[in-house]
C-alpha cells in the first residue's frame with residue numbers, strides 16, 4: 077500500500093489525528109520530543125499505510141544533541157523512503173501556526189515547519205499541510221490564505237486544495253485531508269501509466 081508520512085511539531089494534534097485515521101488509541105498529550113522510531117498503521121478508510129515520525133517541534137528539556145539526532149533521523153527516513161512515499165502530511169495548529177512561523181525561528185524548532193515543507197518538495201514528496209484545530213479559528217478563509225502565503229503558495233488558498241487541508245481532528249472532521257491524499261494517489265497512478 078502507498079505510504080503516507082505524518083509529521084508535525086508537538087501539540088499540533090498529531091496523536092488525535094492518528095487516532096482518527098487508524099482507529100487506534102494514541103498517547104495524546106505525550107511528552108514532546110521523546111525519541112520514537114517510525115511506526116506504521118493502516119489508514120482505516122483508505123488503501124494507505126500511515127507512518128508516524130517523531131515530533132520535531134519545541135522540545136524544551138531535550139538536550140541539543142538529542143534534538144539534532146531526531147532531526148537527522150527524520151531527514152534520513154524521508155530521503156531513504158522518498159520514492160515510496162505518496163504524500164508527506166505536515167500537521168499544523170491552525171490557531172497558532174502563523175504566529176509561530178512569523179516569530180523568529182529559534183533553535184528549539186527543528187526543523188522549522190516551513191523548512192520541512194520545502195524538504196519534502198526537494199525530495200519530490202507531495203506535501204500536504206493539514207491545518208488542524210480549525211474549530212478554534214474564527215475567519216477560516218483569511219487564516220488559510222495566510223498559511224498559503226507563508227508556504228509560498230499564492231492565495232487564495234482554495235486554489236491549493238491538494239496541498240492545504242483544513243481539519244478538526246478532535247471532531248473527526250478530516251475529509252479535506254483524505255481528499256488531498258487521494259488526489260495525490262490518483263496523480264501517482266497517472267504517472268505510473270506514462
Ligand code: GDP
Nearest residue numbers: 086087088089090091092104105209244245246
Ligand atoms: P500531538 O502532540 O501533536 O500528538 O498532539 P495531541 O494529539 O496530543 O493534541 C494536543 C492537544 O490538542 C490536545 O489537548 C488535543 O485534545 C488538542 N487537539 C487536537 N486536535 C484538536 C482539534 O481539532 N481541535 C481542538 N480544539 N483541539 C485539538
